[in-house]
Amino acid sequence: MNRPASIRTAVEARLARRHRAERRFQFYGAAAICLAVAFLALLIGSILIQSVPAMTTWRMTLQVELDRAAIDPRGDMSEASLRRGGYNAAIQQALRDQFPDVEDRAELRELFGLYSSVNAARLLNRVVQDPSLVGGTVSFTFPIDDDADLYLKGVSVRESRAPGPAPVRIQAGEGRAVTLSAEARVFDAFVDDVREAARERARILEQRAERAEAALADAIDRDIRAIYEAEARRARAQAERLRDRLDEGAPVVIGPQIPSLLVQVDGAVIRVSDVSADRRSARGEMVISAPLGEAAHSDWTLWTIETPQAGRLISDRQIAWVDALRERGMTRSGFNTELFTYADSREPELAGVLGALIGSVLTMFVTMLLAVPIGVGAAIYLEEFAPKNRITQLIEVNINNLAAVPSIVFGLLGLAVFINTFGLPRSAPLVGGIVLALMTLPTVIISSRAALKAVPPSIREAALGVGASKTQAVFHHVLPLAAPGILTGSIIGLAQALGETAPLLMIGMVAFIADAPSLGLAGFTEPSTVMPVQIFLWSSAAERAFEARTAAAILVLLTLMVSLNAAAIYLRRRFERRW
Amino acid sequence: MQISVLVALTLLVLIAFGFLTGRRRALSVRAQGGPRLHSLPNYYGYYIALWTGGPALVLLAAYGAFGSGLVNTLAMSQLEREAAPLIAEFERQLDADAQIIALLEEAAEADADAMEAREAITRARDSGLDPQAFQGALAGHTTRLTEIGARLDQRRGEIARSVAARAPSSDAGIRARSGFEFWNSPRERRELFLADARAIAFGEGLASRNTPELRAAALAMRPVEDIFRWSVAALVLSMAVGGLAWGRSRVKASFRARNRVEAAISGLLMFASIIAILTTLGIVFSLLFESLRFFASIGWRVGDFLFGLQWSPQIAIRADQIGQSGAFGAAPLFAGTALITVIAMSVAVPVGLFSAIYMSEYASKRVRAVAKPILEVLAGVPTVVYGFFALLTVGPFLRDFALFLGYEDAVTQSALSAGLVMGVMIIPFVSSLSDDVINAVPQSLRDGAYAMGATKSETIRHVVLPAALPGIVGAVLLGVSRAIGETMIVVMAAGQGANLTANPLESVTTITVQIVTLLTGDQEFDSSKTLAAFALGLVLFVLTLMLNIIALRVVQRFRERYE
Amino acid sequence: MAYDAQPAPATVYHPAPAGMNIKVAASDLSVRYGGALALDRVAMDIPDRSVTACIGPSGCGKSTFLRCINRMNDTIETARVSGSIRIDGEEVNDRSIDPVLLRARVGMVFQKPNPFPKSIYENVAYGPRIHGLAASKDELDAIVETSLTKAGLWKEVADRLHQPGTSLSGGQQQRLVIARAIAVNPEVILMDEPCSALDPIATARIEELIDELRENYALIIVTHSMAQAARVSQMTAFFHLGALVEYGPTEEIFTNPRDQRTQDYITGRFG
Numbered sequence A: 001m002n003r004p005a006s007i008r009t010a011v012e013a014r015l016a017r018r019h020r021a022e023r024r025f026q027f028y029g030a031a032a033i034c035l036a037v038a039f040l041a042l043l044i045g046s047i048l049i050q051s052v053p054a055m056t057t058w059r060m061t062l063q064v065e066l067d068r069a070a071i072d073p074r075g076d077m078s079e080a081s082l083r084r085g086g087y088n089a090a091i092q093q094a095l096r097d098q099f100p101d102v103e104d105r106a107e108l109r110e111l112f113g114l115y116s117s118v119n120a121a122r123l124l125n126r127v128v129q130d131p132s133l134v135g136g137t138v139s140f141t142f143p144i145d146d147d148a149d150l151y152l153k154g155v156s157v158r159e160s161r162a163p164g165p166a167p168v169r170i171q172a173g174e175g176r177a178v179t180l181s182a183e184a185r186v187f188d189a190f191v192d193d194v195r196e197a198a199r200e201r202a203r204i205l206e207q208r209a210e211r212a213e214a215a216l217a218d219a220i221d222r223d224i225r226a227i228y229e230a231e232a233r234r235a236r237a238q239a240e241r242l243r244d245r246l247d248e249g250a251p252v253v254i255g256p257q258i259p260s261l262l263v264q265v266d267g268a269v270i271r272v273s274d275v276s277a278d279r280r281s282a283r284g285e286m287v288i289s290a291p292l293g294e295a296a297h298s299d300w301t302l303w304t305i306e307t308p309q310a311g312r313l314i315s316d317r318q319i320a321w322v323d324a325l326r327e328r329g330m331t332r333s334g335f336n337t338e339l340f341t342y343a344d345s346r347e348p349e350l351a352g353v354l355g356a357l358i359g360s361v362l363t364m365f366v367t368m369l370l371a372v373p374i375g376v377g378a379a380i381y382l383e384e385f386a387p388k389n390r391i392t393q394l395i396e397v398n399i400n401n402l403a404a405v406p407s408i409v410f411g412l413l414g415l416a417v418f419i420n421t422f423g424l425p426r427s428a429p430l431v432g433g434i435v436l437a438l439m440t441l442p443t444v445i446i447s448s449r450a451a452l453k454a455v456p457p458s459i460r461e462a463a464l465g466v467g468a469s470k471t472q473a474v475f476h477h478v479l480p481l482a483a484p485g486i487l488t489g490s491i492i493g494l495a496q497a498l499g500e501t502a503p504l505l506m507i508g509m510v511a512f513i514a515d516a517p518s519l520g521l522a523g524f525t526e527p528s529t530v531m532p533v534q535i536f537l538w539s540s541a542a543e544r545a546f547e548a549r550t551a552a553a554i555l556v557l558l559t560l561m562v563s564l565n566a567a568a569i570y571l572r573r574r575f576e577r578r579w
Numbered sequence B: 001m002q003i004s005v006l007v008a009l010t011l012l013v014l015i016a017f018g019f020l021t022g023r024r025r026a027l028s029v030r031a032q033g034g035p036r037l038h039s040l041p042n043y044y045g046y047y048i049a050l051w052t053g054g055p056a057l058v059l060l061a062a063y064g065a066f067g068s069g070l071v072n073t074l075a076m077s078q079l080e081r082e083a084a085p086l087i088a089e090f091e092r093q094l095d096a097d098a099q100i101i102a103l104l105e106e107a108a109e110a111d112a113d114a115m116e117a118r119e120a121i122t123r124a125r126d127s128g129l130d131p132q133a134f135q136g137a138l139a140g141h142t143t144r145l146t147e148i149g150a151r152l153d154q155r156r157g158e159i160a161r162s163v164a165a166r167a168p169s170s171d172a173g174i175r176a177r178s179g180f181e182f183w184n185s186p187r188e189r190r191e192l193f194l195a196d197a198r199a200i201a202f203g204e205g206l207a208s209r210n211t212p213e214l215r216a217a218a219l220a221m222r223p224v225e226d227i228f229r230w231s232v233a234a235l236v237l238s239m240a241v242g243g244l245a246w247g248r249s250r251v252k253a254s255f256r257a258r259n260r261v262e263a264a265i266s267g268l269l270m271f272a273s274i275i276a277i278l279t280t281l282g283i284v285f286s287l288l289f290e291s292l293r294f295f296a297s298i299g300w301r302v303g304d305f306l307f308g309l310q311w312s313p314q315i316a317i318r319a320d321q322i323g324q325s326g327a328f329g330a331a332p333l334f335a336g337t338a339l340i341t342v343i344a345m346s347v348a349v350p351v352g353l354f355s356a357i358y359m360s361e362y363a364s365k366r367v368r369a370v371a372k373p374i375l376e377v378l379a380g381v382p383t384v385v386y387g388f389f390a391l392l393t394v395g396p397f398l399r400d401f402a403l404f405l406g407y408e409d410a411v412t413q414s415a416l417s418a419g420l421v422m423g424v425m426i427i428p429f430v431s432s433l434s435d436d437v438i439n440a441v442p443q444s445l446r447d448g449a450y451a452m453g454a455t456k457s458e459t460i461r462h463v464v465l466p467a468a469l470p471g472i473v474g475a476v477l478l479g480v481s482r483a484i485g486e487t488m489i490v491v492m493a494a495g496q497g498a499n500l501t502a503n504p505l506e507s508v509t510t511i512t513v514q515i516v517t518l519l520t521g522d523q524e525f526d527s528s529k530t531l532a533a534f535a536l537g538l539v540l541f542v543l544t545l546m547l548n549i550i551a552l553r554v555v556q557r558f559r560e561r562y563e
Numbered sequence C: 001m002a003y004d005a006q007p008a009p010a011t012v013y014h015p016a017p018a019g020m021n022i023k024v025a026a027s028d029l030s031v032r033y034g035g036a037l038a039l040d041r042v043a044m045d046i047p048d049r050s051v052t053a054c055i056g057p058s059g060c061g062k063s064t065f066l067r068c069i070n071r072m073n074d075t076i077e078t079a080r081v082s083g084s085i086r087i088d089g090e091e092v093n094d095r096s097i098d099p100v101l102l103r104a105r106v107g108m109v110f111q112k113p114n115p116f117p118k119s120i121y122e123n124v125a126y127g128p129r130i131h132g133l134a135a136s137k138d139e140l141d142a143i144v145e146t147s148l149t150k151a152g153l154w155k156e157v158a159d160r161l162h163q164p165g166t167s168l169s170g171g172q173q174q175r176l177v178i179a180r181a182i183a184v185n186p187e188v189i190l191m192d193e194p195c196s197a198l199d200p201i202a203t204a205r206i207e208e209l210i211d212e213l214r215e216n217y218a219l220i221i222v223t224h225s226m227a228q229a230a231r232v233s234q235m236t237a238f239f240h241l242g243a244l245v246e247y248g249p250t251e252e253i254f255t256n257p258r259d260q261r262t263q264d265y266i267t268g269r270f271g
Ligand SMILES: Nc1ncnc2c1ncn2[C@@H]1O[C@H](COP(=O)(O)OP(=O)(O)OP(=O)(O)O)[C@@H](O)[C@H]1O
Pocket: C033, C034, C036, C037, C038, C056, C057, C058, C059, C060, C061, C062, C063, C064, C065, C076, C078
């Protein structure tokens, strides 16, 4: 056969292209890995960032006067009497003392909204433990309401302060109503901002209307046309209304949809309700009063709360009060220990993971007690004793399939069998532990078998050779050598179970449980929840403050899982043996 | 409680004593210079300890598991017997009560209306019309049904109270009232009633209420419980002593104690491995049983369940009252599951596969040492965490992005965000399985391609991947089964709407989401709604089981080919 | 390097028969796997259009030497090659040489037949396809047919070209991979114990084939069978512990070995 010199040229002609394809392919691979790593970084990063607000909490300290008559209604200082005392009223009074001019019922409710009455129970406990406090004044510190907390952290409310541009005169009216007036157009900036925002919003609305109209032109179906028509009409009308307000000649009435304006002057805080058309004067009411003379004040502050009231859960007044409390040094930010020392609560500031942690510990205890001995026993049987017949083959196939059964199915099993047939208690760590044990069993069996398999047959032969029985060979020689591997596999299985949620939902561990279960035998049958379920519950809670707490709880759970896995890796490294 | 602790302690002492006796006897036989012992002395000890402890412990465990249930049943059935006149009276009044009859009629009417509306919806859909109007009507009927149900319950409560009030406040009367209250409670209240009564009777935890009826029940329980406790204690101890004596009588020099003990041990081990089978059987039977009950409750219209287009399991009124009016057409759930699975796999397969390829063929040892654990971490993150991520980070981002692109109806909880995040969750799964498979392709095949002058990527694409294909298919199938069975991500991020849609920006619902929704409400166990969850569970189980079996087969074949 | 200071291992050279072109020339060729020296400063000239047999006890570095010629050692992370190896005077270890092109010019057949998980046709067509040697389907068909014919397999598989290559018998598979190697029309063919997995009849066929291929190619084969080396090769190289001990025309090596180790090995005293 002739040897064409062209082989080289033929190959070379395509070489550059082939190498480009090669580089492209390699790039895809690297990109895939980078993508996976980026996902993980994004996941962890976003959770870290979201958890930041939950790391600290603002607490309020009040000097609470424990009036003898109110705290000890029977007057005998017995525990029963002390337990009936009016602690909440005492705290309310202490708060009222700070803002003596709040009298209106609705306003008082707003004021007391700055803390949760659940805190009274803590004061009660303190007094019961130390009855000598009765009759005196105690300094009582408690977490402030979650909305106030978020405000103080600057998370939920946007605000800005500017010095008053020109002197303003303040005239007291009826009750706490006041009128502000100045020579210059002092409210110019505020009104301009409000108008600008309204204009922007109107523009967006009109755009939406246009889009709906465009879609209307394309739509054929009658019902769909109706939907688009309504949408366009609504947007147009809203925009119209906004544009009307933009009219230069009209006064600005501050409603819940537009930013609020507060005025701070000489220790007083005035909430402005409307600004006149000439932008020189405004009307409002004192939120925090102070004696203001007739003279013009040149040192005053325009305090704009840009987030409109409709967009936040803390009112203008509450903002003013919280701000005043901060000024007076009565609120302080600190590490959020409540997160670790309290069980769940409807009030975000009093919600912690302690209950779920204890629940997790109890559940894992049951899981470990069942899954490890049964799993290791099954592995020993299958690997060392079982005859190789159809039945053991069936067991093996069955275990492999069981490992891939969705976890929620185990929950259904738990519900149907353990709760409804055996009548075990719902929501209890006992049932949760059993269900998770069944779920982790395949993992434990498979990894234990791998560990047993890794022990070379020569060890068994040596043991059998010196006259040991099969059982002795396995328990005295093989098992100790396989123990590190078995342990590692078991820990990994437990870590998996620790993060499992779905099956526990099935057996009712989703209930709201405000008390941590007891860390004892009784705890196993008490209703409780576990870490991942707590995360699930918090993530669906409405309060914004739970968002950060959920992220923080996730960090706690991840820390637990990482330490478990680290223990497994350590064990593997420490005792790893290559044959 | 104390007595069971006492029994357990005595049992432990007896076991220890049994062990020592066995050992001592064996040693003394040896000391007397008798015939050679068959086994080591300890084995004789173990043997006797087994006979002492084994049967007694089994009995004790059985008592622990079923004892209190048995006591409750016995005590309460006695009280229920005493309440028979009250029950008869109640049923008589119930049948005669004009208000209830009227309500039942009304309910039947509303139920019929709801049925009609549902049919109208199906008809409208079939003929391509918009069913919205009928859906409104259906919602109206459903609320009406719910209201009627509430009124019915209320009226029943009134009658029950008036009947109970007739019983005298003597001891016997209160016992009858107690039995009547228990008889008349729905299932979950019965549990609470029993728990409270036990709390009062034996101080097990705290009672949530303390009424005369509960105290009567507690009083009725106490003697039964006492009889049980003492007889079980006596039985346990006599079994232990008997076992000890029996074991002791068999200890002779020639007795093969070790073999007996070892047989017991391997029996125990075998039992451990049978638990896996029992679990599977438990799953299959509980799912099948409850599903059959569900199908019975919807009149065996299994086809409607599997292919029906409407899923709206309404708040069911008690099954004994009126026919069920929920619509259990699960097709939208299957479609939602499929949509999310497709999205997830279209993320997980390319990324996972390419990661595996890069890891096994290109990456240096150092890169592998870093990247592999990272992928493993991705696999270890709990699914709630992924759900949270999807709900609060990915969902809002995708919605804003869609809005930015001009898609007005974007929602936070969409099939896309759940699918994407689920895909990320499955990446490590696909990649580690594919990695194994790719590594199992023999080096000689690669060498063959290199020796032909193939570049690395040509070798991988033309030789390694085709050779690994069965294994990769297996890995992907296992990934699909994961995706189908995944719960938390979809529960948190996919929304609830049972939409029959292929639009990934809409919210959809899946099999697992509906199982959770149906079972986490305040339902009693027997309503069609909770039973429907088991039917869905059965579908899920069968689906994933088939996928797993196929996948494991395929992978097995692949391994056999190259090992 | 430390071993530079040591004297190069003495190799006994027999004069090569006159009139042979040198195809492959190695000099000072060493290979290390991690720390272990697998090939120690080998120097030899391999003639064109002839069969050169490499013999030696297991682990002496024969495969390693072979894998140097088409740079297959690149695929082993720990392997370090130093020294020079030239094909037609062109340095193989040079950075500018693309292993892809090199391997197109130097075919290789392995000890265990390793057909790709593709059809018989695709196996043979693989090389021409990736290198773009055939302009049309007909041309490719022709290449496949000639290669299979040359490998002596055409008659057996002509009617089952589209069955998987793995469905053939071991001997057929080995001829299939030889056909695959010659389909790109290489200049040198390396064979690493091509017959060790085969029965005597299949071995005989392969040996026949090798003899035919000698017409066109330079063949280098590794074998553990003295008889085979004597039957098919014109030149023989004896390796021992990574060093080339003796090299020359086969007849002379087998009839008149000059090194004691060679003598011991071919008379079966060790190895
Ligand atoms: N990939 C590798 N990594 C590390 N060492 C290797 C590798 N391949 C071969 N070796 C070592 O290099 C030396 C030579 O190996 P080589 O495969 O070349 O021997 P051989 O002569 O072909 O033996 P055989 O006749 O058994 O095939 C041996 O000691 C072997 O252990």
